[in-house]
Structure formats: C-alpha cells, structure tokens
Amino acid sequence: MAQYILKRVGYLILTMWVIVTATFFLMNTLPGDPIQTGTKLLPPAVEANLKEKWGLNKPVVERYFIYLKNVAQGNLGESMKSPGLTANQIIKEKFPASARLGLQAICLGVVVGLIFGIIAAFRRNTWVDYSVIFIALVGVSVPSFVLAALLQKALGGKILPIIGWPSENIWTSGFKYTILPTLAASFGSIATYSRFMRTSVLDVLNNDYIQTAKAKGLSKWAIIRKHILRNSITPIITMIAPQIAGIVTGSFIIERIFCIPGLGMYYVESINGRDFTMIMATTIFFSFFFVISIVLMDILYGVVDPRVRITGEKR
C-alpha cells in the first residue's frame, strides 16, 4: 500500500510538471499580454516599466525556469491585475466560498440523485420512474445559468436573497445566501446521478445474488443496503472524482450570476485579463485538486469494492 501511494505521488508530481509546462507555454502564445489589454496603446516608456515590473521583458524560457523555481518553493507570484495581492492570498481568500458552494451542491446532488435513482429503478416503468427520467432530461439539458436566473426570479428578493455570500464565518453563517446557488449548481448533478444510479441499480437487480438474498428472506432494506447500494455505487464514485475537483474549485457561471466571491469567477477573469500569474496559479491549484481527488478515489475504490486490488495483484 505504501509503495502504491508513493508511486502515485511520483506520478502526481510528474503530472503537475507537465501541466505547469504546457500551461505556461500555451499561455505565452496567447495573443495579447497583460499590459496592452485595453484599446488604448500605452506610451512605450510606461509599457517598458510595466514589462520590467512583471519580468515580461525576459525571454520566455528564462521566465519559465524562474517560474518553476518559485512554484517549487510554493510561491505563485503577485497578481498582475490586483497589484499588491499575491496569488496565494487570492486563492486562500476566494477558495472557501467556492468550496462551500461546491460541497453543498455535491452533497445535495449525490444524496438526492442516489435516492431518485434507486426509487426509479425499483419502480421501473411507473410514473415515478418516468418523472425521474423527465427531471434528469431537463436537468442535463437546461444550462445552469438559465436555472439560476429562473430561481432568482421565482424565489429571489422576498423569500431569499438574490445575490450575495456571507463574508464572515464563511463556513457556517449566512445559509440563506447559499440556498439558491446550491440548488442551481446541484440540479445538473442530481439529474446525472439519478440517471446513472437507476441504470446501475437495474444491472445489479438482475444478478443472481440478489435473487439469493431475496430467497434467503432478507428484508428489502437490508438487500438495498448490503447488496444493491454497495455494488451499484462504484460507477458513481468514478464520476464524483472529477466533479468534486470541478465544482469545489468554482463554477464560473453560478458564481457570476449570484455574485459569489469564489475562485471560478476569478479563473475566467484572469484569462480574459491575461493576468499571467493568476492563470498559472489557478490552473495549478485546480489541477492539483483534480489529481489528488483522482488518487483518493482510486484508493476509495478498494474500500468500496474489494474486487479492485490496488496493490496490483492479478484478479
């Protein structure tokens, strides 16, 4: 096990290096730079000063090695668009909002999605099943920004705040602010999970061991808990991994519509503004999260499904 984890960490570092390198050079091939982003041309002297300040007057390769050295020391640099703030500070400040929204949305999405999926499978070809399929269809088809706007119109204003996010005690306070964004962000995953869970449960239901369990006279609940849930949840775990990384690091659209000071909005804005430091920093952060969650999920597989042998033994 220890050897396995060590190997995975090695791969993780390699993956991160590839990502950093690729992003760095791709970013530098983007037309435009962080200095001449406006429609007005800066006087050459002012432009030169700005380039000097951000080290943009050095050749790309030299900048790459400087950057690599800084990143290895955990220093992601100073934001070019918000002078005085370091990327580390910005991520530290903005990540909690995204993370809270993401975690709430995932919990809601998984729990409701799984319940829906199981109910639909058990009530196959009844109106319950059809309604779940309908919701799933709507859920994956309607973009989250439409849903967000609808939610704002329907519930925002009088019952719940239209926009905003708690600024103090960011993890615990201001639950009412988080309701609409959480709903909007989770709707898609509710749909996806319920659909997948339904199919997965149906597969499991047809297996002989379920018949055996029934024949043994186990209660329905015991069959669901011990046999169905455990066997059908594996594909869901596969899906959760990238989704956690994606949603916890921020959903651009939801954050923008509900004015949530999260990382997702910042990510897109930094690309638009060619804020090189922040593009790199957010990409590294995002990838790191993604890679870590995949490793964790791989380990989790073994816990959920003993058939998966992480130590590499032949089945």
Next chain:
Amino acid sequence: MGKKKLLAMTITTVLTMTSILTGCKGSNTTPTNSSTNNTPQVINVATTQDPATLDTSKLADSASNTVAQETQEGLVRLENKKLVAAGAEKWETSADGLTWTFHLRDYSWTDGKKVTAQDYVYATKRLFEPSIACPNAGIFYVIKGGEAYNTNKGKAEDIGVKAVDEKTLQFTLNAPTPYFLQLMNFVNLLPLRQDIVEKAGESYGTDPKALVYSGPFVVDQWVKGSKVILKKNEKYWDAKSVKLETANINLIPEEATRQQMFDGKSLDLIQNVKQEYSAKLKDKIDKGEVTSIIGYYPSVGYIAFNNNDPNKIFTNAKVRLAFSLALDREGYVKNITKKDQAAYGLVPYGLNNGDKIFREAASEPLKEVKGQDPKELLKQGLQELGLDQSKQIEITFLQRNANADTRVVGEFYQSQWEKNLGVKVKIDTASDGATFNKMIMKGTYQVAQTGWGADYNDPMTFMGLFITGDGNNSAFFSDSQYDELVKKASVESDMTKRLDMFKQAEKILIADKAAIAPLTFNVASNYMQSYVKGLDIEAGGPSYELKRVYIEKK
C-alpha cells in the same frame, strides 16, 4: 515635449467609458431635517468589476477610481460640471503659465495628522517611479522632469513639484498646459502618506484598514470579489455636507441581476443600462418612482480608414469622404445600436474648453458637407487616384470579433456602402480583441470600426490622437496644417483662440480630409430610485459622486 505624451492613455477604455460622463445632475437641494431624520442614510450601488487596488499610484480602472475618489480629497473636486476648491483653497498660475501654486486647506487624515504639501509631492514622485509602473504616468508628462524620471533618464529630485511650505504646493511644467487643472482631479494625484505607504510595503492598497483617508468617506470593508462598504468620514473637513452614513458598493457583473435588484429596490442606482431596459423604466419615471440621469460619455465611436491603405483606395480624401457620407448615421443609432447619438464630429458633447462646453460652441463639421453626393465623390476620388472606373471596387472591413452585435453592425456598413456607393464590401474578423488592436495599430487593415474615450476633460484628449505619428493614430492620418493647429492649441491659454484652432483642425480631420468617419457619441443612461437625492455624475469624477447624497423618506 512631444504632443504625443500629452495624449496619455489609460490601460483600458473602461476607465473612461464608465467613469467619465458628463453631468446632468440630480437635484442638489439641501435636505431638511424632517426628511432625513428617520430614514437610514444608506445607499446600495453596483459595480461591474472589483476594484483592482486602493493604491492610487497604481490604479487605472473605473471601480478603483470611484472608491479612491470617494475616500480621498485631492486638490480639486468636480461639482456642477466645474472644478471647485477641495484640498486646495485657492491656486494661481504664473504669467508664463509654467508654474502652478496651490494653497492647501487645513484638513486632516483619519489618523489625525494634517494633510501637507509634502503628501502631494510624494504622490507625484511616486506615480513617476519606474518600479511603480503607473499606467497613467504618460498623462502627467506635462510636469517637468516627470518623463525623464519615469523613463529612467532622470532623478526624482528633478521632478517639477515641491512643497514651498507645509501648505503650499508648487508644480513646474514643461510648457503652458491650459487643461492642467483638469489633471489635478486625477486619482493618481491624490495625496499619499509616505509613512503609511512604506509601512505596508508591497501590499499597500490591498487592506483598507492599513490606509488612511482624507475624503468624505472611508473604506470600512472590502470583501474582494463581493463588495466594498464605505462609511462616512467624521473627520472630513466638510463632514457637515455629508449626509450619507453608508454606501454599499456591490459587485454585480450581470446586467439582468442588476435590473432585477433595481426593480426590487435593493439597488438604488443602475448605470449604463441597455435601451430595452430604459424603455421598461419609462413607466416608473412617469410615476415618479425613478429618476433618470441621462448624460454623454465623452467618447466617440468612429470608422477608421487606413490613410496609408496599401490598396491605395483610402489614400484619397474624396474617397474617404464618400464612404463617410454614405452612412446613414441617424438610421444607425435608431435601428442598430438603439442608443447613443449620431456623431458628425470627433469631439463628443460634454467636454470643456476652458469654462465652456466645446461642442456647444463648435458645430459638428460633417453636418456642413452632408449635402454632397457620395457616389459623385467616389467617382472623382477614383479619378484622382487614376484607378479604373469600370472595375468593381472591393474593400475589406475588419471587425473586432464575430459576436451577434458586431455582426449586425458590420452588415449594416456593408449594406450601406454596397447600396449607396456600388462597391463590394468583404468582412474580415480578427481572432480576438488583442489581435484586432494589433492590426489597427500596425495598419494592416483597410477599414475598421473603433473608438476613443476621454482621458481628461478637454478636447485635446481627442484632437491630439491624429497628430502625425501618434501611437494611437489608428487612421495613420498625417497633415501638417492639422498638426500645427493642434500643437498650437495645446499651449494656447486664450480659450477663444484655442476654440478656433480646434474648430479648424476638426474640420480638416473630419470634412476636408475625412481621415475618419465619426459615427456615434455614446450616451449614458443612469437611473436611480426617486428617494435618492443629491447624486451627481460628472465628467472625470468617480462613476457617481456620493458626497452630497441623502435618502429622502422612502
């Protein structure tokens, strides 16, 4: 001193597009006690971008500009379209126009220390410091020694600014600059406390608690990516004029959200709204629930002809005028942009030449030549160029991007020119904004639509653009008579003479030589709840001036 340097450029047009608009004012009556007694003096406004920083030497964006202008007191303040004494009580100019002396008022920072001339000297020197890399530095190159220091060729001590004593500040200029006072309203020249800046070091401007303030408000809280909360500054020298206790500046990037919140009265001011929404609000205006402030942005949208056109066609003035006159501007603003005003000149409404509004004294030059037949002009022009008349003329219009709005606009020009001139118009699209700008500035285009927003409140900010060789001379226009007129106007202190020079120059640019085809003067639509009183929107000030705002009984 190159005129080019005067034409300072901000890092984005956003600054000028959103922060500088000409003032039509809300009511400015003094509140009676009964009206403000029980009503909480709180206003909720929106910003579309988070402020970049509170460091006034580094900022060049509209959101930061607004916060800085509301919380610091510079030498002058804009009120009622005029610069009035603020941090300075009075000022005088030397006879040669090269020395400006400001006498400071007795006023303080929030930590109790007096604001001194030294604070202004420090701010001035700091904005030129190369390592600070102030994006607006070029605007202040009129100050002696500023350019040299900014370009690493001079020393900070040689900059033409000094504290004669605690309360007397003196600037020395390279040449007489009639609009120098307008520059004193710039955010980058707000006073700065050296000890506070040095204590915070690199992070100065990121933590509002680490700053000291001298303006009507202080930054109470800045939740980055969410909101800025301003509170009344009780130590402000003119605190008795400030009725507002709190201003919540919420970051709301989506216009639809802003509209919904304005409808629900959780937002008190909505700015730069689309035409459709303006129409919706008409009912509420009639009922007196909403007040409107319609003003001009001092910015112009125009078609740039490449005067150095490699295909020769647009090197001819008559051809250019033909293309300019072939456009139905009234139809364009009515049916295509559905806002703005048709433009027949370069300098927009609302900019001052001295004390007077320039555009009110100078008629728009294109109006006077409107009667000519574009087809005939084109024919003459082609003849002058010696081009074959029988061959179909084909030109290429370069558009910035291919989004829905741009496409409609591009197709409008295409149909107008094809219909009114009988030429064939091809539409090319740049891969993105940066590429578009590059193509324009390098002159690798034939015809394109672009624009310009004022950097300061003076026609010079527009007229200086088209001087031969200016970095932002997108049309590559070059005319010795024009250059001479504009250069003379830049140092002329007699405003009547100056007006005349600008008038002549503008006529050359727009009518005689038709270097560009002006299209639209942007119109700003701002609306506020009718219980908001005393709100002011000025050219060159913050996006909104809150100093005299009060909330009447809702």
